Amino acid sequence: MKILICEDEEIMLTALEFRLRKQGLEVILAKDGQEAKDKIKSEMPDLVVLDVMMPRVTGLQLIKYVREDLKSALPLIVISALEHDDTVLEAFRLGATDFITKPFKPNELILRIRKIFQEMEVKS
Numbered sequence: 001m002k003i004l005i006c007e008d009e010e011i012m013l014t015a016l017e018f019r020l021r022k023q024g025l026e027v028i029l030a031k032d033g034q035e036a037k038d039k040i041k042s043e044m045p046d047l048v049v050l051d052v053m054m055p056r057v058t059g060l061q062l063i064k065y066v067r068e069d070l071k072s073a074l075p076l077i078v079i080s081a082l083e084h085d086d087t088v089l090e091a092f093r094l095g096a097t098d099f100i101t102k103p104f105k106p107n108e109l110i111l112r113i114r115k116i117f118q119e120m121e122v123k124s
């Protein structure tokens with residue numbers, strides 16, 4: 001399975017890449033929302049992990065792009081330091097699959113990714 005991680009914090013990006021690769025997952029990286037948009041089209045990942053606050057294109061704009069422009073059901077896990085209910089509600093309203101608040105343990109993210117992949121297998 002191929003996962004795109006879109007995160008503008010270098011340390012978080014590197015840590016997530018390491019943990020997911022260790023789990024045997026193929027990882028693609030994007031440092032901002034525009035790069036993520038380009039890689040979603042070119043790399044066709046199976047799941048996207050994205051931060052809400054990113055340069056150029058925000059996470060919320062990216063969710064809207066995937067759901068409305070691409071008309072895609074691509075699973076989207078949103079991560080954010082923001083604990084505002086409004087941001088969480090807006091992410092889900094736009095079509096986010098899941099939401100994790102920073103700081104979080106990488107194992108929690110891995111469990112949520114595995115759960116989404118299991119649900120995808122059941123549906124197909």
